[in-house]
Amino acid sequence: MLETDLSLNDMMFLARGAGVTLLITAISVAGGTLLGIIFGVARMNLGRVVSGLLAVILDVFRSVPLLIQLILANAFQAIAGLGLQPFTTACVVLALYTAALCSEIVRGAIGAVPTTTRRASRSLGMTWTQDMTYVVWPMALRVGLPSWIGLVLSVLKDSALVFWLGIIELLRSSQILITRLQEPMTILLIAGAIYFIISFPIARLGGHLERKWREND
Amino acid sequence: MFDYTFQWRQALRYVPDLMDGALVTLQIAVLSMLIGGAIGIVLAVGRTAQSPWARWPATAWVELARNTPALFQIYMAHFGLGSFGIYISPYAALLGGIAFNNAGYLAETFRGALRAIPETQTRAARSLGMPPIQAFRLIVVPQMFRIAFLPTTNQMVWAILMTSLGVTVGLSTDLTGVTQDINARTFRTFELFALAAVFYYVIAKVVMLGARLLAWRLFRY
Amino acid sequence: MIEVENVHKSFGALEVLKGVTVTVEKGEVLSVIGGSGSGKSTLLTCINGLETIQKGRILVDGTEVHAKTTDLNKLRRHLGIVFQQFNAFPHLTVMENVTLAPRKVLGMGKTEARDIAVQQLENVGLGDKLDVYPGRLSGGQQQRMAIARALAMSPDYMLLDEVTSALDPQLVGEVLDTLKMLADKGMTMIVVTHEMKFARQVSDRVAYFHKGILAEIGPPEQIFDAPQNAETKTFLSSVG
Numbered sequence: 001m002l003e004t005d006l007s008l009n010d011m012m013f014l015a016r017g018a019g020v021t022l023l024i025t026a027i028s029v030a031g032g033t034l035l036g037i038i039f040g041v042a043r044m045n046l047g048r049v050v051s052g053l054l055a056v057i058l059d060v061f062r063s064v065p066l067l068i069q070l071i072l073a074n075a076f077q078a079i080a081g082l083g084l085q086p087f088t089t090a091c092v093v094l095a096l097y098t099a100a101l102c103s104e105i106v107r108g109a110i111g112a113v114p115t116t117t118r119r120a121s122r123s124l125g126m127t128w129t130q131d132m133t134y135v136v137w138p139m140a141l142r143v144g145l146p147s148w149i150g151l152v153l154s155v156l157k158d159s160a161l162v163f164w165l166g167i168i169e170l171l172r173s174s175q176i177l178i179t180r181l182q183e184p185m186t187i188l189l190i191a192g193a194i195y196f197i198i199s200f201p202i203a204r205l206g207g208h209l210e211r212k213w214r215e216n217d
Numbered sequence: 218m219f220d221y222t223f224q225w226r227q228a229l230r231y232v233p234d235l236m237d238g239a240l241v242t243l244q245i246a247v248l249s250m251l252i253g254g255a256i257g258i259v260l261a262v263g264r265t266a267q268s269p270w271a272r273w274p275a276t277a278w279v280e281l282a283r284n285t286p287a288l289f290q291i292y293m294a295h296f297g298l299g300s301f302g303i304y305i306s307p308y309a310a311l312l313g314g315i316a317f318n319n320a321g322y323l324a325e326t327f328r329g330a331l332r333a334i335p336e337t338q339t340r341a342a343r344s345l346g347m348p349p350i351q352a353f354r355l356i357v358v359p360q361m362f363r364i365a366f367l368p369t370t371n372q373m374v375w376a377i378l379m380t381s382l383g384v385t386v387g388l389s390t391d392l393t394g395v396t397q398d399i400n401a402r403t404f405r406t407f408e409l410f411a412l413a414a415v416f417y418y419v420i421a422k423v424v425m426l427g428a429r430l431l432a433w434r435l436f437r438y
Numbered sequence: 439m440i441e442v443e444n445v446h447k448s449f450g451a452l453e454v455l456k457g458v459t460v461t462v463e464k465g466e467v468l469s470v471i472g473g474s475g476s477g478k479s480t481l482l483t484c485i486n487g488l489e490t491i492q493k494g495r496i497l498v499d500g501t502e503v504h505a506k507t508t509d510l511n512k513l514r515r516h517l518g519i520v521f522q523q524f525n526a527f528p529h530l531t532v533m534e535n536v537t538l539a540p541r542k543v544l545g546m547g548k549t550e551a552r553d554i555a556v557q558q559l560e561n562v563g564l565g566d567k568l569d570v571y572p573g574r575l576s577g578g579q580q581q582r583m584a585i586a587r588a589l590a591m592s593p594d595y596m597l598l599d600e601v602t603s604a605l606d607p608q609l610v611g612e613v614l615d616t617l618k619m620l621a622d623k624g625m626t627m628i629v630v631t632h633e634m635k636f637a638r639q640v641s642d643r644v645a646y647f648h649k650g651i652l653a654e655i656g657p658p659e660q661i662f663d664a665p666q667n668a669e670t671k672t673f674l675s676s677v678g
Binding site for chain 2: 064065066069071075153157158161175183188191195196199200
């Protein structure tokens, strides 16, 4: 197992895969978080019917396997003749998936701000926007950030599924190498280690923030 | 745009096949939760143990399960172990991978629940003459289950969704596998997978509803 | 008979019991008073072996509690203990709370355990709460349930650790009445308490603990009316 035909070129190939994984994650998380905040705030401020409808739609993204969502989206864009690149399709699906999860975090975090606090700020003459910017946002951020970091990590891991659309990300590139070199254990361990090296420090940071903020409360 | 005729009727013919697939999906999910839950309790206790020989492997398992993709874990079971000349069937690889993943996540759920139960509960049980294991089983575990119930239910839904990854190692009997199999013959990708999505959605909702009813029955206090 | 001989107990660097010696005879009620941190509660948890000791020994009916060969689970059947925090098992009904240990530890049958539990719960005035979960009970009711739970094991001794301290003032009376009833029945008890009036009424002897030392022990008249020890005097005047 220690004797390997793995060349420097192959390692570069894996690194490029890791780059694709990171790029997809970054784009999806950025888009998904923005959408998630909009959906989350919307759900708390729109009427019961609209909010309920939005809730049901977002819930679908959390109740259907991501792989199926990717396959459906890809099939749909082909049918509709949108001519999207697989990379674009993958980012759109992952961003919507992220948004669905993120909207729940946003709702939970804003809900955790006590009504009494909000009433206090409004009775000081703050507008809704001021209340949101200066009072709710900083308090909700503390509650929501650890969960959001957890979300980033799960998007990072779930992004492995985009290989189904032919995108060569980290796990897919390791599989290509496996087929060529027939050294599954070595190559998979390297791929796993790369995931772990990216993911573990972020997870630790999340845990650290959660503990630190809980102590202060 | 849309010069495509949806063939829903053709897709609906395959509902019985998808139904069979759904049963396999549920079976894998349930088994993976049972195996993962049992290991999860051991890992949760192990992570809080004094001895590093218990703590270290438990921590390693939990961190690996939580910091690598589920798909990677399934690949490890299928291709990785395969490299030692052991043949792992797609079914076993999927079940093993998801059980490994479940165990890691459930261990953290259980650990949190254990921490939430005051030490005085154990003391009270011990002072009534119960040996440690009995106090753990009769007093701590039932209370732990209540605290862990909702997150465990969510994990169950996750497990159901994760079973769809079996197709990537060649499983063709579960819901996604069956769908993909038919797709390869008929090329009605959108219709078939939309149908599969409905199946997954309904299963997830039924499981959530069932769990809520069960919680209402079980936890009267 | 409970014999405590020269017991030393430390939590890390903090020595909470510094050579305590006291004997409690069968049928006796001993009240233990003293300021917080005087080690009086620790004494109880040492007697039933929940805590280890560093020096000395404790004998319950001749069995050394902290000897390696002692089966603590067996010994604890004879030592009922009730804590300041009621420690009700929240996932079990009142009835199940009380029958659990008789059934699982003593191996009693369902009906027998039930009969005993009904009797004990009626004695403490909870006969109408059998199928209620503890979360629905008041603090006083939970504490009386805890007493019934300990009594259902038919212990030879009852150790009571500040059982009224966590209660609202209006609920203290009902728990103290339960303890008085126990004392009248001849139960051997060690009662760690802040209720001086109660200690005076029910105790055969009162022990005053000060900074891990048994400063003074004697009949209630002596301790409350003519304390010999200067510390006892200061303490009693401070609690009024």
